[in-house]
Amino acid sequence: MDVMIPANFKVQRFIKETHDTFTLELKSFDGRNGFSFEPGQFNMIYIFGVGEIPISISGDPNKKGVLVHTTRAVGTVTKEMAKLKKDEVVGIRGPFGRPWPVKEAIGNDILLVAGGIGLAPLRPVIYYLLSNREYFGKIILLYGARTPKDILFRKELEKFRSRLDIDIIVTVDRAVKNWTGNVGVVTTLIPRAPFDPINTTAMICGPEIMMRYTIVELLKRGLSKENIFVSMERNMKCGVGFCGHCQYGTEFICKDGPVFNFKEIEHLFAKREI
Amino acid sequence: MESLEKILTQHPFVEGLPSEHIQLIVGCAKNVVFEPGKYLFKENEEANSFYIIRSGKVALEIYSPEVGSIIIQTLGEGDIIGWSWMIPPYQWRFDARAVELTRVIELDGTCLRNKCEIDPKLGYEIMKRLANVFEQRIHAMRIQLLDLYGKN
Numbered sequence A: 001m002d003v004m005i006p007a008n009f010k011v012q013r014f015i016k017e018t019h020d021t022f023t024l025e026l027k028s029f030d031g032r033n034g035f036s037f038e039p040g041q042f043n044m045i046y047i048f049g050v051g052e053i054p055i056s057i058s059g060d061p062n063k064k065g066v067l068v069h070t071t072r073a074v075g076t077v078t079k080e081m082a083k084l085k086k087d088e089v090v091g092i093r094g095p096f097g098r099p100w101p102v103k104e105a106i107g108n109d110i111l112l113v114a115g116g117i118g119l120a121p122l123r124p125v126i127y128y129l130l131s132n133r134e135y136f137g138k139i140i141l142l143y144g145a146r147t148p149k150d151i152l153f154r155k156e157l158e159k160f161r162s163r164l165d166i167d168i169i170v171t172v173d174r175a176v177k178n179w180t181g182n183v184g185v186v187t188t189l190i191p192r193a194p195f196d197p198i199n200t201t202a203m204i205c206g207p208e209i210m211m212r213y214t215i216v217e218l219l220k221r222g223l224s225k226e227n228i229f230v231s232m233e234r235n236m237k238c239g240v241g242f243c244g245h246c247q248y249g250t251e252f253i254c255k256d257g258p259v260f261n262f263k264e265i266e267h268l269f270a271k272r273e274i
Numbered sequence B: 001m002e003s004l005e006k007i008l009t010q011h012p013f014v015e016g017l018p019s020e021h022i023q024l025i026v027g028c029a030k031n032v033v034f035e036p037g038k039y040l041f042k043e044n045e046e047a048n049s050f051y052i053i054r055s056g057k058v059a060l061e062i063y064s065p066e067v068g069s070i071i072i073q074t075l076g077e078g079d080i081i082g083w084s085w086m087i088p089p090y091q092w093r094f095d096a097r098a099v100e101l102t103r104v105i106e107l108d109g110t111c112l113r114n115k116c117e118i119d120p121k122l123g124y125e126i127m128k129r130l131a132n133v134f135e136q137r138i139h140a141m142r143i144q145l146l147d148l149y150g151k152n
């Protein structure tokens, strides 16, 4: 299979999540039998005649029959994607990239810290953890959104929470009086989050500034750098390490990432010229 | 009083203070419970208290005639509320409302201020600890202002 040639997938379902985010459920119709991926991997999605962009897979890795992507409409391609209708066709190349270290984290407490659309690339991790629940210690999700209306997968988060074997703490940056949840940046949840810093693997996904300050708080709590993982974003073209578009210091985000161990990229993190 | 002293001693705000200082602080403290919806204080009221949240959740709010009360931040177990009791003109700058049933240790601001004037070492320790809280709150507020998840 040529990694540069997209496969055709049809939109099976379009789900409007919030005012600017949507989920596409896609199905292959050119003979491909299911779609396997690991949590944290992404696809290059080609909107014909518009452009091709990297989007993480946000579905359940156990459900191979349907390919799921959750996207925030921000610019040329994502805004066209937001207009897709049932049965329309998109091109898919992937899955690409290094996944979250879910298997390596077996035996540990798991702390997921997500900001905004950053919850989408972590959702497959939640599905994986919950379907292998007995192999992990505590599972904690700290999620920061802009306002209560921007909370992604809200119904599903409520359902997960009702299982009682996962702690989900949500905070928003701004709210008015009828909101009874937390208000404040997601980093303020870390000092009291109920995990054991010695045996915790943290996976962080969100805007880079949010990840930077999350790491500061995690280090203060005593987590080691080796146990902190982040998902990085840069513009991409090929998605497979050919073109250099996504270069990040000595790393290529598309093939060496997007998930990195913090220790590996600490020297690059927050460097302005990179 | 003994249980108040125990609770206070374990709180990071007083952690490491010599027991005579803790005794002085305990002398200004009492346990208070706020039902959901009740205000700990309102903007412009005289600021004469300092709170340590033992359990529950408190929303700090600023009222705007156009949109009503805007929640700036929520605070929970272990957080402290209020430094206006330390800074003239000793007036609250926002409202604080219990979102849930909230138990706090309330410290009498005038009592504590007087003890700090008499014992500057205690005063300096309290100022250092308050400065630490200011720093964390200002930092968090700055990130919040960036509107990280908004359109950039």
Ligand SMILES: Cc1cc2nc3c(=O)[nH]c(=O)nc-3n(C[C@H](O)[C@H](O)[C@H](O)COP(=O)(O)OP(=O)(O)OC[C@H]3O[C@@H](n4cnc5c(N)ncnc54)[C@H](O)[C@@H]3O)c2cc1C
Binding pocket: A042, A051, A053, A054, A055, A056, A057, A070, A071, A072, A073, A074, A075, A076, A077, A078, A079, A117, A120, A121, A232, A233, A234, A235, A236, A258, B152
């Ligand atoms: C590995 C990887 C995984 C990703 N996964 C997802 C995902 O699951 N869901 C998702 O929605 N996005 C994801 N992204 C980001 C997504 O690829 C970009 O938002 C997309 O490429 C923007 O393309 P565009 O043509 O719509 O915007 P452009 O026309 O290229 O940009 C238009 C405007 O949007 C701004 N913009 C671009 N990207 C972003 C962004 N990420 N956030 C905020 N503003 C932006 C630009 O600064 C510009 O002002 C991922 C990126 C990478 C590298």
Ligand code: FES
Binding pocket: A235, A236, A237, A238, A239, A240, A241, A242, A243, A244, A245, A246, A247, A252, A253, A254, A255
């Ligand atoms: S996108 Fe081409 S090298 Fe990474």
